[in-house]
Amino acid sequence: xxxxxxxxxxxxxxxxDQKFCSDYCRNAYNNxxxxxxxxxxxxxxxxxxxxxxxxxxxxxxPTTKTTRDKxxxxxxxxxxxTSIYTTKKGQTYFFVYDYGYLPLKDDxxxxxxxx
Numbered sequence: 001x002x003x004x005x006x007x008x009x010x011x012x013x014x015x016x017d018q019k020f021c022s023d024y025c026r027n028a029y030n031n032x033x034x035x036x037x038x039x040x041x042x043x044x045x046x047x048x049x050x051x052x053x054x055x056x057x058x059x060x061x062p063t064t065k066t067t068r069d070k071x072x073x074x075x076x077x078x079x080x081x082t083s084i085y086t087t088k089k090g091q092t093y094f095f096v097y098d099y100g101y102l103p104l105k106d107d108x109x110x111x112x113x114x115x
C-alpha cells in the first residue's frame with residue numbers, strides 16, 4: 001500500500017502512522033478543514049475581546065457609571081456576554097469575563113469588576 005500525504009498527495013517515508021510530508025502540509029490541511037467553522041467563532045471572540053477592552057478602559061474602582069450611547073459609540077455589542085449574575089435583590093449583572101455591567105435607569109450602566 002502506497003502512503004501519501006493528506007494535503008499534497010506526495011510520497012511519505014518514515015513513521016508508519018505519518019499522515020503529512022511536512023509541517024507546512026499539516027498546517028495547510030488543518031487550516032482548510034477548520035476554516036468553515038472558524039469564521040463565526042473568530043468573529044465572536046473578536047467582539048468579546050472588544051467588549052472586554054471597552055469595559056476595562058472605563059476602569060471601575062469598584063464601580064463606574066457610563067451611558068448606553070458612550071458604550072455604543074465605542075463599538076460595544078450588548079448581545080455578546082460570557083455570563084449573567086443575579087443578586088439576591090434581583091439585580092442582573094451581565095459579564096464579559098471578569099468585567100460586568102448593571103443596567104440602571106435612563107440608559108445608564110454601572111460597570112464593575114469581579115474579584
